[in-house]
Each structure stands twice: as C-alpha cells, then as structure tokens.
Amino acid sequence: MLSSGFKWMFLIIGTTIGAGYASGRELWQFFGLESGLAIAIFSILFSVSCVVIMKVGYQKKSTDYLPVLEVIVGKKLTKLYDVMVFVYLFTTTVVMLAGSGATGQAFYFSYWWGVGFIAVLLVLLFVRGVNSLLTINQFILPILLVGLLSVLVLFTFDHKLALFSNLKHQENWKAAFPFTALNILPLIAVLGAIGNKIQSQKEILVAGIGSGLTLGIVSYIYNNSLIQIAEEILVYEIPLFAILKHYNFGVLVFMSIMLWFAIFTTAASGILGLTTRIQSYWKSPLWVIALCCVTVMVPFTIFGFSTLISYIYPIYGVLNLYVLMRLILYPLWNNKNIA
Template sequence: MIKGEISNIFKVAFLYMATVIGAGFASGQEIIQFFSKYYNGGFYGALLTGVLFSIIGYAILDRVYSERIKSYDEFLFPMMGYFLGRIMEFIVMLFMSCVLSVMVAGLGSILMELTGIEYRYCVVISAIVCLLAIMTNIKGIVAVSSFLSPFLVVGILFVGIYMIVTKDTSVFSLSNKVVRVTNNWVFSSLLYVSYNTILSTVMLTSVLPYLKTKRVSTWGGILGGGMLCLTVLILNFALYFFYPKSITSEMPVLSILQNNNQLLGNIYSVILILAMYTSAITSGYCLSERIAAKMNINYRIVAVVMCALVIPMSSMGFSSLIATLYPVFGYLGLFLVFVILLQFIKCKLTKA
C-alpha cells in the first residue's frame, strides 16, 4: 500500500467510528443497555457486533466505490425501491434529529457543570460550536473525526483498562433497576448494530472522494469495525466488574471514575465532550445534507435552521433516549441491515 492509501483507510475508518462512538457509547450507557446486562452473553454480543460492523462497513463502501455512489439517494433507492426508500429515509432523518438534539443537550449539561453558566446559554453555545463544524461540509467533518476519533479510542481504552485493573466496587451500592433491552444477547447486539447503521450508512455514502482505490473501500470498513469491536469489548469488560452496582447512572463510566479517581473523572469529562461533539456534528451534517438535497435549499441555511431548532428540543433526556428510543430505531433499522447484507451477498454471487 502507498502512503496515501493508508491515510485514506484510517480517515474512512475513523469517520465510521465517529458515527458510532457518541456520548452513549463513551458514557457506557449503550454498553450497559445492550451488552453488560447480559453478563457473559455481552462478550459474545460484542464480538458479534464487531463482525457485523466490519461486514456492513465493507458492504457499503464496496458498493459506493464500485458504483461511484455520491449520495445516500443513489445508494438507498435502487436497493429498496421508491416506496420503502421513502419510509426508510423518514426514519433516518427522524433518528438523526433525535441524536443531534440530545447530543447538544448533553454538551450543554457538561458545559454548565464545568463553567457554572446557565444551562440555556450553554445549549446555545454548544449548538453554535456544532454549527461551525457542520458548515465545513464533508471535508471538515472528516478532518474533525480523523483528529478526534483517535483520542476517543485511546481515552476509552485507557479508562477501560484502568477500571479493569483497579475494579474497586466497594464504593457502590446495589441497584435493582435492571431492565434489559431484549431477553436475548444476540438480538440485543443486532439492535445495537441496526440503529448505528442508520446513521453510518448516510455518512459512508458521502466518502467517495476518499475511496481512491478498492483497498481503501475494503479495509476502511473492516478496520473501522475491528476497532469498534475492540473498544466495545474493553469497555464491556470494565463495566462487567461493576454490574449491577450503581449502573443506573446516566453516565456509568464517569460515575465509576469519579468515585475512584476524581482527576481521571475530570479528564474523562473532556472525552465525553469530544464524543458528544463528534456524534452531534456527524448527525447534524447528515441531516442538513439530506434536507438541503430534497428541498433544493442551500446547505448552510439548512444547517443554521436545524441547529436553531435543536435549542428548544434539548429538553429530551439522555439515558431515556438510549433505553427507549434507540431500541425502537434498532427495530426499524433491521430491515436496512438485512437489505444491505442481502444486496452485498447477491452482488458477490453474481460476480463469482
């Protein structure tokens, strides 16, 4: 591989990761809900998740490269048809709006705790900061995610390993509030992959300029999925030691760290901010781009309006979104995952 290929592989892989590693992931809330609550099954679920992320990432990018796809429309409608495509498009846009509003609200909450500024002003500041990145279009999003994602991965892995090594659970009280997303770790993992595929599909269909060779499209998806698998495994392993003790916190990882190491807890607050920021700008970009393309309106105007609408919508809860809305979108997104994999297998069999 030449140097440019390796660089683009990592850019695409980190962009893929940036759409998945949001605040729910970094806080541990998603890991708790979809993996840790299943005890040993959570580890098998993490492995299954990594395999599926790699396959789906490879399948999407392979088609984007082979058919020179430049937009989500070019990817979705030939695969699903007009009627089902419209339904899925509505689901995608609804999910992205939920993610954007909740992440901005989360950023506002953390900013308020760090600065003491009134919450509503913190939300406005957060929305403006997100808007600045969204306005840069896909190149700016790739640049931001390529820069921030390595810090997120390293930070999460370090904290996960630290929790595994120290694992002092004596400071926590038992909690009986244990509610599982499903009764089966396999289906829980499928739902997790499913709702994350909704957003990542939109983002990955925009990266054709970086798919200079087939190797980039192949390894970008596989590497992204592999790194996601590693981070899920480490974080789930760490949280497993504390389950089911005090994991009903909105941000389990941060709660554990603050009880064990205040300094590390403060540092991880920064990691959470980065996670929320990457999640907010990727969902905000995808949503603005979709609306602009459909309504034939200037992209930047749409971005400004969307970020303005997020401010009054920011009263939505954080953990409630993950525990309630995310599984719903997981069920809705299962059809998208099925069609992507079916189309991929069909294409490979035809070429063979």
C-alpha cells in the same frame, strides 16, 4: 490509500461513538451480563455493513444517502426509509445535544449552556463544509480512543477484573442484531455523503474491518467494566462518571472533554447526513441548512439525555433489522457483482 482508509475509519467511529456509546449508556442498554458473544457478533456484522455501504457509495459516486439507500432497501421502500433516516438523524442529533447539556451539568454548568455551546460550534463547523469534519475526526478520534481505553484498562487492573471469566453462558447473543442495526442508518447517511470521495477498494476494506475490530475491542472492555458497577449506574446519567469517580480530578476533566468531543463528532455526522440530503432540494450553503436544523432541534432536548436513549434507541434498533439483513445478504440478492 492506507491513510485514506484510516480517514474513513475515523469518520465511521466518530459517527458511532457519540453520547450514548462513549458515556456507556447505550452499551448498558443493549449488553451487560453474558454479552461477550454478542459483542463479537456485533463487530463482524458492523464490519460487513460498513464495507457494503461504502462499496455501494463508491459505485454510485454518491453525494448524499438516497442513492445508497435505494440500492440497499430497494426502490419500493426507499421513500419509507428516506423518512426514517431523516427522522433518525434528527432525533439522535437531539440526543447528542442533550448529551452535551448533561456533560456540562457534571461540572455544574447550566444544561442550556452545554446545549447552546455545541449548537453554535456545529453551525460554525459547516462553514468550511465536509472537509472540516474529516479533519477534526482524524485528530480527535485517536486521542479519544487511547484515552477511553487507558481509563478502562486502568480500571480493569485497579479492580482486578477478569476479562474472560464470564464466557460460559452467552444468552444475550441476540442483542448483537438490534445494537448493530441501531448504528446502520447513520452510517448509510454519513458514508453515502462521501461516496464520491472514496478512491479505491482498499480504502473500503481498511475502514470497514478497522472500525469493526476497534469498536468490538472497546465495547468488550467497556461492557466488562460496567458490569462491575451495575448498581451505581442507576444513579448516574452518564455511566462513565461512575468509573471516573475512582480517579483524580485531572482524569475526570480530560475524559469529560473527550466525551464531549465524541458527542460533537457524532452530532456533526448527523448534521452532515441531514444537510447533504436537504441540499438536494434546497441549494443553500451547508452552514445555513445546519443553522436551521439546529434551531429546530434545541427545544426537543428538554426531554433529557438518558430518557431519549431509553426510548429512541431500542425502537430504532428493531426497525433497522430489515436494513441490517439486506446488508448482510447483499452479495446473495444483488444482481451485480459487489466488487
């Protein structure tokens, strides 16, 4: 049961740590100075949301996100949020494709080579269905988390940064709500697709609490590091590279590869949510649907990585606040016992 819980935990983290998060761009967009309390609140809200989503999926034995969405937002708003989830998954997966292009540019490859490379691999991944994504997450995410934390902790010690020096003033605490809300829709889409694979309540608790705690710790250390290089972030498409420039080329290569895998796992999660939803209407293999989705997405990557994040993420962070509220208050308004 414990191993299954970690499997879902890595799926959740893999869905969340994508181009925006791993690069530092998404964290900087919402947090920055005076955000320690905001990150703590995010960690709690994120855990609660994951537990509720997984329990609903477990009860419904869902294979796509629609049954879960119907319970969370109500039947009247299901159609509206069904469209919102679909558009959100589409646009954020476009962001991931653009992030792959931006990562390639850091090594002087063509932007379109980076986009094309991830597009092809995404289609190939779904030849074997959902299990391929779960397997990749189990291997890649621990390496990514250890690598990212190692660099951030090393940067903290090398620059003698204080982790808890700016806790007196926490005026940015409200940022926790749109930041958590931003990540809710992809979680509903992905966790809704595996509801029928969850075997017990213990798996749900391990996955929900573990993912919230892990992301909270990483977010706090990462944000603390970004505060120190605030001026440099303005000239970097990917803020992480402003930290990595202080270290040798080997570290840069390793973390860039890990960044790309973070982008890939999040893009794969987005494609999973889209393809399982489309499959309920169009009975074709997942890889065929994935090929169609990716083909339509590629032209939209011309808008660029940071531009897409700057406009899309804050908008959805606000629009999803209603979903977040429903998740937090679920035990109060739901007629049935959540357990």
